[in-house]
Amino acid sequence: MTAVGDELPPLTVQVTRKDLVRYAGAALDFNPIHWNEPFAKEVGLPDVIAHGMLTMAFAGRVITDWTGDPGKILDYYVRFTRPVVVPNDDKGATVELTGKVGAVNDDGTLRVDITAKFEGKTVLGKAQAVLRLP
Known part of the structure; x- marks a missing residue:
């Protein structure tokens, strides 16, 4: 049985320029902030950043x-709060992801709260998914 506080298996992904x-x-989505280093820096970014999506x-x-x-x-939403540079x-950027059950509802659904971190800092705010229980 799934309970509030249950943790999902963590996931670590490497994001490279090739990705x-x-x-x-x-x-x-060919926005140059995702591939053109001089352009990204010109608009105030530290370097090329990963697509939010x-x-x-x-x-x-x-x-x-x-x-x-x-x-x-059933539903999934996030707020983009910080870029992944x-x-x-060849190594790229490391994004660490975790999830925890935040609510189990009477209607057979549950809410999972997701944390995404890059260099120890959260990059997605209010990242949540609503799921149907089996």
Whole structure:
């Protein structure tokens, strides 16, 4: 039985510039802040940053890896609070993701609160998913 406070298995992902190019092609999001270092710096960023929706997708994997079925997700939302800066090297950026059951509801649903961190700092605010229990 799932209870408030239950922790989901953590997930760590590496994001490289190659990943950003692949995601840009899939999402048709070719904003130069995601691939052009001089442009990113010109607009005030420290370097190229990961797409917010890519970071959101990684956070969603915490849920789908746990449930095994993306169809169980009824609602999913996040606030983008800090960028994931992706250096131009083979290692890239490390994003650490965790999830914890925040509520179990009488209607057979539960809420999972997700934390996404880059360099020890939270990059998504109010990241939550509502799921249907089995």
